[in-house]
Amino acid sequence: MATKTKADPEQAIERAKLDKILNKYKKQKGALIPILQEAQEALGYLSEDSLSYIAKATKRTLAQVYGVATFFTQFRLEPIGKHLVRICHGTACHVGGAEDIDASVSGHLGLSEEGGTTEDMEFTVEKVVCVGACSLAPIIIVDGVAHGRLNADRARNVIKGYQKQK
Amino acid sequence: MSKKARVVVGLATCGIAAGGVSVKDELGREIRKRKLNVDLAETGCIGYCFAEVLVEVEKAGMPKVTYGDITVKDVPELIETHLVQRKIWKDKALLIQGRRTPEADFLKRQKRIVLRNCGIIDPESINDYMKSGGYDGLKTALKNMTPEEVRAEVLAAGLRGRGGAGFPTGQKWNFCASAKGADKYIVCNADEGDPGAFMDRSVLEGDPHAVIEGMIIGGYAIGATHGYIYCRAEYPLAVKRLRLAIREATKKGFLGKSILGTDYSLDIIVKEGAGAFVCGEETAMMASIEGSRGMPLPRPPFPANKGIWGMPTNINNVETFANVPWIMRNGAKKYASIGTERSKGTKVFCLTGKVRRGGLAEVAMGTTLRDVIFGVGGGIKEGRNFKAVQIGGPSGGCLPAALLDTPVDYDSLPAAGAIMGSGGMVIVDDTTCMVDLARYFLNFTQMESCGKCIPCRIGTKRMLEVLNRICEGRGETGDMDLLERLAYDVKDGSLCALGGTAPNPVLTTLRYFKDEYRAHIFKKKCPAGLCVDLVTFHIDAEKCTGCGVCVRNCPSGSITGEKKQPHAIDIETCIKCRECLRRCRFDAVYTV
Numbered sequence: 001m002a003t004k005t006k007a008d009p010e011q012a013i014e015r016a017k018l019d020k021i022l023n024k025y026k027k028q029k030g031a032l033i034p035i036l037q038e039a040q041e042a043l044g045y046l047s048e049d050s051l052s053y054i055a056k057a058t059k060r061t062l063a064q065v066y067g068v069a070t071f072f073t074q075f076r077l078e079p080i081g082k083h084l085v086r087i088c089h090g091t092a093c094h095v096g097g098a099e100d101i102d103a104s105v106s107g108h109l110g111l112s113e114e115g116g117t118t119e120d121m122e123f124t125v126e127k128v129v130c131v132g133a134c135s136l137a138p139i140i141i142v143d144g145v146a147h148g149r150l151n152a153d154r155a156r157n158v159i160k161g162y163q164k165q166k
Numbered sequence: 167m168s169k170k171a172r173v174v175v176g177l178a179t180c181g182i183a184a185g186g187v188s189v190k191d192e193l194g195r196e197i198r199k200r201k202l203n204v205d206l207a208e209t210g211c212i213g214y215c216f217a218e219v220l221v222e223v224e225k226a227g228m229p230k231v232t233y234g235d236i237t238v239k240d241v242p243e244l245i246e247t248h249l250v251q252r253k254i255w256k257d258k259a260l261l262i263q264g265r266r267t268p269e270a271d272f273l274k275r276q277k278r279i280v281l282r283n284c285g286i287i288d289p290e291s292i293n294d295y296m297k298s299g300g301y302d303g304l305k306t307a308l309k310n311m312t313p314e315e316v317r318a319e320v321l322a323a324g325l326r327g328r329g330g331a332g333f334p335t336g337q338k339w340n341f342c343a344s345a346k347g348a349d350k351y352i353v354c355n356a357d358e359g360d361p362g363a364f365m366d367r368s369v370l371e372g373d374p375h376a377v378i379e380g381m382i383i384g385g386y387a388i389g390a391t392h393g394y395i396y397c398r399a400e401y402p403l404a405v406k407r408l409r410l411a412i413r414e415a416t417k418k419g420f421l422g423k424s425i426l427g428t429d430y431s432l433d434i435i436v437k438e439g440a441g442a443f444v445c446g447e448e449t450a451m452m453a454s455i456e457g458s459r460g461m462p463l464p465r466p467p468f469p470a471n472k473g474i475w476g477m478p479t480n481i482n483n484v485e486t487f488a489n490v491p492w493i494m495r496n497g498a499k500k501y502a503s504i505g506t507e508r509s510k511g512t513k514v515f516c517l518t519g520k521v522r523r524g525g526l527a528e529v530a531m532g533t534t535l536r537d538v539i540f541g542v543g544g545g546i547k548e549g550r551n552f553k554a555v556q557i558g559g560p561s562g563g564c565l566p567a568a569l570l571d572t573p574v575d576y577d578s579l580p581a582a583g584a585i586m587g588s589g590g591m592v593i594v595d596d597t598t599c600m601v602d603l604a605r606y607f608l609n610f611t612q613m614e615s616c617g618k619c620i621p622c623r624i625g626t627k628r629m630l631e632v633l634n635r636i637c638e639g640r641g642e643t644g645d646m647d648l649l650e651r652l653a654y655d656v657k658d659g660s661l662c663a664l665g666g667t668a669p670n671p672v673l674t675t676l677r678y679f680k681d682e683y684r685a686h687i688f689k690k691k692c693p694a695g696l697c698v699d700l701v702t703f704h705i706d707a708e709k710c711t712g713c714g715v716c717v718r719n720c721p722s723g724s725i726t727g728e729k730k731q732p733h734a735i736d737i738e739t740c741i742k743c744r745e746c747l748r749r750c751r752f753d754a755v756y757t758v
Contacts, residue, residue: 029475032457033440037399064458071459071616072440074399090361091556091592092518094606100744129443129610130361131400133180134518134590135215135525144402146183148218152748 011049017042018050022057032058032068036075045076073128080124081117083162085142090130092137097151101138102127104152105159123159169226171204171249173197176220176285178211178371179403180364184218185237192241193221202249210372212285213526214272217260220285223248234260234269272523275541277504277530279512280365280488284372284526289407292414295375301420303494307383308428316387317343320490322498324510329355329446329483330561330587331663332509332576335490338480341470342388345478352390352432353474353481354381356397356404357451359443360559361610362590365514366484368526370397370404373488374411378434380487382420383494385432388480393434396451399441408436443560443614447662448481450616461616462662483588485514505531509575517543519592520550527591529574536570539593550595554678558587560607560614561667563674564600583674585667599694600679601686604672605633611668621659625652626668633672638699641687650676695757698742702758705746707732709754716746716755 021038025031035054040046046069055065069075087105089098102113106125109118115125133139136148140155147158175181175190190208197204214220217234221244224230231254233244240258247255254262260269287294295301307316321336342350354377358366369377381393397405412434415421423431437455444450445460452474454460473479489511493501502510509531515538517524522544529538535555539545546552554564563584565572572578579586594603612626629652632645653669660666676683685691692700705716705725712730724740727733735746735755747755 030455030457033454034438037438037440067459068457071461072442072454074441091559091590091606092362092524094361095519095592095594095598095603100748103743128400129614130359130363131179132358132364132367132398133183134362134364134516134592136180136183136218137518139183146179148180148183152745 014043014047014050015053018053018057022054032060032065033072036065036069040075045079047077078117079121081121083123083143085123085125085140085159086128086131087115087125088129088131088133088137088139088141089127090132090134090137092134093130093139096137098138100152101140101150101155104156105140108156108159122163171202171223171225172207173204173249174207174209174222174224176211176214176218176222177208178368179401180211180215181218181220182403186219188238189219189221189236189241192238193245196241196245200245200250202245204249207288209286210284210289211368211526212273213281213368213528214260214269214285214523215525216523217269220260225249225252228252228254229263229265231255231259231263232261233258269523272525272527272542272544275537276528277512278528279492279501279504280369280376280485280514281372281526281528282492283376284368287373289372289374290410292375292411292418295373299495300375300491301379301415301418303491304379304382304420305426306494308386308426308430313343313387313389316383316494319498320387320493323493323501324498324505324508325486325489325493325501326509326576327483328485328489328513328588330558330585332586335482335486338470338482339384339388341468342390342478342480345471347477349392349475349477350388350390351474351477351479352381352385352388352393353451353455353479354393354395354487355446355448355451355481355483356395356401356408357439357446358398358401358484358588359446359614360561360588360590362516362518362556362559362592363588364516365526365589367398367401367404369484369488369514370401371407374404374407375415376488376491377484378408378411378415379420380482380490381434382415382425382432383490384480384482384487386425386430388478390432390480393432394455394474395434395436396439396445396455397436399438405436405438412436442616443610444616444662444664447664450662451481452479459616461618462664464661485589506573506575508577513574513586513589515574515589515591517591517593519556520547520595520598521545521591521593522547531575532573534571534573535565538574538591539570543593546593546595550597553594553596553598554600556592556594556603556671557590558585558670559590560611561585561663561670562587562590563670564594564603564678565674566678569678583670583677585670597694597696599637599692599696600675600682601633601692602637602694602696604675605630605637607671608633608668611664615664615668619660619662619665621656622661622665622668625656625659626665628652629656629669629672636683636686637692637697639686639690639697641683641690643687645687646676646680646683698744701742702737703735703740703742703744703746704737704756704758705733705735706754706756707734709752711752711754713751715749715751719745719749721745 449463450460
């Protein structure tokens with residue numbers, strides 16, 4: 001995990017956000033997962049600092065919290081780009097050519113087949129398994145909005161649309 | 167009855183993905199522009215996913231019409247034709263009330279119990295649900311029946327767990343009812359993780375109250391004090407509609423303290439999953455609800471005795487719960503009259519892949535695969551040939567054309583090597599490579615294995631390596647035997663159903679598509695032309711018109727040829743990116 005020393009004021013803002021979330025779940029038993037979900041929502045990703053802060057507040061070891069954060073695919077330990085592109089690799093998308101879509105989108109953004117984040121921090125591409133909209137396969141989800149019935153060209157055009165928004 | 171015309175747009179996730187929100191906005195603009203007196207509403211998914219976006223129009227003096235494949239551009243013509251000129255726009259009419267249309271078969275061949283309200287009511291309105299008989303089942307159960315009677319009724323109905331295992335629901339409830347504990351939990355498993363399955367999402371988005379009502383009835387039957395709905399975080403719309411439904415049901419007195427004035431109380435909380443396939447397994451799900459890594463535990467103790475926080479816990483699937491209100495309202499006898507001897511009621515399947523009419527298909531148990539795929543689904547797209555149906559997701563199997571007459575029920579499918587599973591049916595044609603499909607599923611289970619049991623963690627990885635080398639043309643004599651041996655080791659040595667069923671896609675493809683494995687291993691050929699390491703790309707000189715599209719788009723510059731003369735691909739420099747195959751409008755590019 002990348003450790004970054006942050007300027008104190010930034011850390012204070014982050015911790016205030018975390019305190020608000022931790023307070024909300026103070027009385028709920030076993031609320032670690034919703035806490036991590038909301039923390040990620042508020043901060044974009046789970047830094048080492050956030051994880052140890054949450055661990056202390058919920059009276060768990062950092063190892064336990066880290067264990068949960070790395071078990072579930074939803075959690076990210078690295079910051080992501082402005083737009084999150086999720087390429088569905090469900091069965092229907094797979095037989096409909098998800099690999100082609102992936103190659104086209106990642107290639108267009110200059111990323112490897114594994115996805116990742118562009119250098120300008122504009123786009124993060126990740127693979128997901130089935131978003132449950134199989135009849136519109138192959139499908140990608142950009143910032144929570146689904147785009148279905150794609151092919152390699154159309155998928156690239158969808159991304160170009162987001163690039164123009166800048 | 168008001169004579170006001172009504173326009174309804176299907177806005178489940180799939181409708182939204184197809185552009186449903188823009189269509190609804192455009193409809194609103196057009197209606198305002200023309201100053202028409204029309205109600206514009208939204209509904210869940212009726213299951214005609216292949217024809218999204220769907221718009222239903224009701225106008226006095228005209229039959230109700232469901233239009234399909236509507237885009238923003240179609241909106242003015244739709245409004246003009248139907249609402250102004252009072253004519254049916256035949257080009258886009260999918261269903262016309264009282265008339266036979268080709269697409270009417272899709273619904274006519276179904277038997278809808280679970281999906282009774284999906285695509286019909288407004289899922290965000292509890293009043294709409296109540297108007298269609300909603301919460302009547304709960305009233306019957308709480309006011310006229312004891313918990314024992316409710317359990318006996320569900321047992322007599324023959325309802326079995328729709329999550330895949332098919333355990334009798336009434337019996338499960340009996341176990342939990344007789345367990346002692348200060349608290350008792352009733353949990354709805356909405357962690358629909360099978361790729362290719364979305365029926366639970368459709369029910370949650372289209373009829374959330376049906377699931378909640380089923381849970382309250384179940385809670386009453388076992389004496390539950392708290393309820394959880396464990397829903398995938400990938401289904402944000404379902405989570406939103408569930409939370410709204412819970413608030414509304416609480417306001418009406420169906421949830422909370424002293425439900426309907428009786429001394430039964432129950433609260434329900436929605437828990438969002440965080441993305442782990444294994445959490446569909448009961449004990450892993452409970453660990454996740456408690457805030458730990460979702461890893462399965464050995465059983466016994468069973469959740470019914472020692473579940474969440476050590477208290478008796480009963481977990482049922484979304485579809486199971488959605489059946490319960492119907493059973494309470496219509497009686498066990500009527501429910502048990504549907505289906506086969508040992509599998510009662512209906513099952514919802516998600517038809518996807520190369521099927522013509524992909525979508526939600528709810529059919530009586532015992533219907534044959536052929537009736538589902540060809541009857542409801544309308545056969546294969548683009549006039550191609552049926553090759554196999556992958557049923558039951560990563561835990562299921564691939565069945566060939568010879569087994570199309572297998573009835574779908576809890577006994578016949580396992581006998582063929584597949585399972586009912588959650589109900590995903592991915593139909594594939596001759597362009598899909600079965601070895602690659604098996605590899606796809608193994609890659610999935612290998613990634614999703616929680617790592618606790620060594621046979622599952624390492625076994626699936628080794629199986630994947632073997633499949634990878636077969637697909638890459640490095641398959642060896644004996645690989646098929648090795649795969650089979652590993653498959654049984656993984657099956658026998660794993661604690662939970664993930665490992666116990668993970669080898670099924672490999673075992674069934676080995677059983678029914680042995681020739682394809684042989685072609686890969688011994689001839690180094692992929693009959694479907696999909697495994698890139700085993701194919702070369704060529705241009706059919708007779709079909710090629712020399713238009714030059716492939717030349718311009720070939721990233722490696724491997725295609726040459728004069729204008730209007732047949733082109734050729736240099737297989738030495740070709741990087742097999744498929745760009746030419748995809749772009750050729752004359753079907754001239756082929757693989758060998």
